[in-house]
Amino acid sequence: MDVHELLEITVTGLGYELVDVERSPRSRVLRVFIDKPEKPRGVDIEDCVLVSNQLSRVLTVENVDYDRLEVSSPGIDRPLKKASDFERFAGSEISFKLRLPLNGRRNFSGVLLGLRDGKVHLQTDVGDMEFDLVNLDKARVVPKFDTMKSGEKLV
Incomplete structure (x- = not known):
């Protein structure tokens, strides 16, 4: 083993x-x-x-x-490694790097829409895109820091 x-x-x-x-x-x-x-x-x-x-x-x-x-712990910028991670964190903002470039780009970020048929679906500022899961090199959740307004308490 x-x-x-x-x-x-x-x-x-x-x-x-x-x-x-x-x-x-x-x-x-x-x-x-x-x-x-x-x-x-x-x-x-x-x-x-x-x-x-x-x-x-x-x-x-x-x-x-x-x-x-x-x-x-994996930290607030948790890596996404398994197919189940891409399902679990659907709706979260993520960033990732591809092994092989797509249209000359290797780095992408956006809102994860989920995983279907071995493809990661991502909503970006230029529209919805899909990427082969096997082509992802490194993927991470983008941490969200809520900014507090004056007088609010930290939760």
Whole structure:
């Protein structure tokens, strides 16, 4: 079993979603990004500690060689990796880079309309566009920061 599969089984077994995995050169640092869709404010430090402790045990038992394990949330600019991410975040503003250019462009942004038949549908300022999911290199949710009016409280 490869490390990614081992991480996926362990993280999902704990009730979380494995968003991404990064390995440093020479695989000395293992970064694991988790999410829990049913938590409206996202994962917190207790979630990261729980997953980190369990992964440490599993990686030791499976003799995975690494020096440091880091477990964290995907952040407010969450990467979109799986097909299900493009369905879940429909209605959100996203930005992405294509592997191969389309009409000389590789970078696009707009409101995600969803995923249909392996194509990402995006509403842009020049109209609706569609992109092959396999051609997306990196995609992220664009963070929204609500500006407060004078006298309003931060929620």
